[in-house]
Amino acid sequence: MELNELLGLEIDLRIPNHYNELSSDEMSCRILEIKRRLGARLFIPGHHYQKDEVIDFADIRGDSLKLAQICAEIPEVEHIVFCGVHFMAETADMLTKEDVQVILPDMRAGCSMADMANIEQTEKGWERMQKIWGDTIIPLTYVNSTAAIKGFVGKYGGACVTSGNVHTMLKWAFEQKERILFLPDQHLGRNTAYKLGIALEHMCIYNPVDNEFKFDGAWEDIRVILWKGHCSVHEKFTPEHIKHVKLRDPEIQVIVHPECIFNVVQDSDYTGSTNYIIRTIEEAPAGSKWAIGTEMNLVNRIIAEHPNKQIESLNPFMCPCLTMNRIDLPHLLWSLEEIEAGRVVNRIKVDPDIAKYAVLSLERMLELS
């Protein structure tokens, strides 16, 4: 019995073996041919963290905000083969028409941060928070979350955020309610709230595992409830890395993604979304020196695109995001050939009952972005 059958899943987890025996050139040629044959019926969005062999075939590259905006506006298309991770494909499915088929080339391309918040935990925690603070809380979720969490947030009047609009969204949320529940990335929530002037003692951490809160001070002073989740990639940058590069060369400027821990963001020269990082380096003068704290596929690409600038990863032992890296040439080719054969594999289809509310949270975000 196949693994997916054993798990009771209606998805193809395993790519046929012969794909792994093909050369890169052979796969690239076949992908280009399929793209040519399918023309405007096919759209391939690619997140900046995708590996080069895959991003080369993307019709558009972007961060999660840009890719969500594009999917919301895309005209006639039959198939979206999403080169990114699961929550991004879910978002694309919810923002496109019913008959558009959104496909994730490898179902194992998840996001460990999104997996840190499930709906049962969220409902249980929310019940507790309502008992403590009453109807004073608005939920916000980073788009790096499941459709079910987006649905929860939409149902209770909240919205999604991405790293590209998080300041705007937090300001908006504080105009709606006194307190914010921020899921699932504690670091993005803390870093942004702090920049907006909320003191650390006015934030608490909610641990979904034991349904407990961690903070010093008084319950009534809490303005931001931070879900205890994190990105396992961005947590690998430390203040010691910054000390080390600055000691080696004081002219090096440090730029990091706001999923990094608080002290890293505090000690760096610049912090911002994926798009902000790309733009800042593009606009920097020739000869400038940079250490970047974000995902490694992207850092390597930035280095290659700017030979006239001295750029390195803030952490010399950094790896790419493993789940983003699940999407590779064999999986891309397999999903495209299956489309042509009329057998759609790995379709991402969000339950309409969940999508109904999740779309609300996405639309609130898109309206304000």
Ligand code: 13P
């Ligand atoms: P952005 O694309 O919003 O910068 O997010 C980074 C990320 O971690 C995507 O998974």
Ligand code: SF4
């Ligand atoms: Fe998730 Fe972090 Fe990978 Fe982004 S980089 S997909 S947040 S694990």
